[in-house]
Amino acid sequence: MVPASSEATPRKRTTYTDEFKRTTVARLHSGEQSATDLAIELGIRRNMLYKWSDKIEKQAPDKELRAPGRPATDELSEIEKLRRELAKTQEELAILKKFDAYLTRLKK
Structure with missing residues (x-):
């Protein structure tokens, strides 16, 4: 049986102001200290x-409060869209090159 004095008491939740959070995040992104420190x-x-x-x-x-080098979500979706478009265009180009080579062989 556990004595009453050693029972765990619930920890009180600490709340932080938005300003404190913004300042802390700015310090984190500055890179002067590691997140652990x-x-x-x-x-x-x-x-x-x-x-x-x-x-x-x-x-x-x-973009002032964002992590350096990390684009916003809308920018990420735009990048992904452009990558898909590039892949499609490259595939179309490869097909056209093959077709051109085929036509060249037929003319000979």
């Missing part, structure tokens, strides 16, 4: 930093 310094879990970062990136209309 920043989390230890602030006394929070590292995965919380990434959750805040993802949430802010989705909400940020400007």
Whole structure:
């Protein structure tokens, strides 16, 4: 049996202001500190930093708060669309080249 004094008490959830989250994410993206070091310094879990970062990136209309080198979701979909279009065009070009070679052989 466990003594009453050693029973686990529920931890109180800490809430952080939006400004604190934005500042923390900006520090994370600056690259001056690793996510682990920043989390230890602030006394929070590292995965919380990434959750805040993802949430802010989705909400940020400007690219200022986004991670460097990471395009927004709409940009990613546009890139994917352009890649599919490029693949289709390359396939069409290959077919046309084969057809041209075929016609050249027929003329000889």
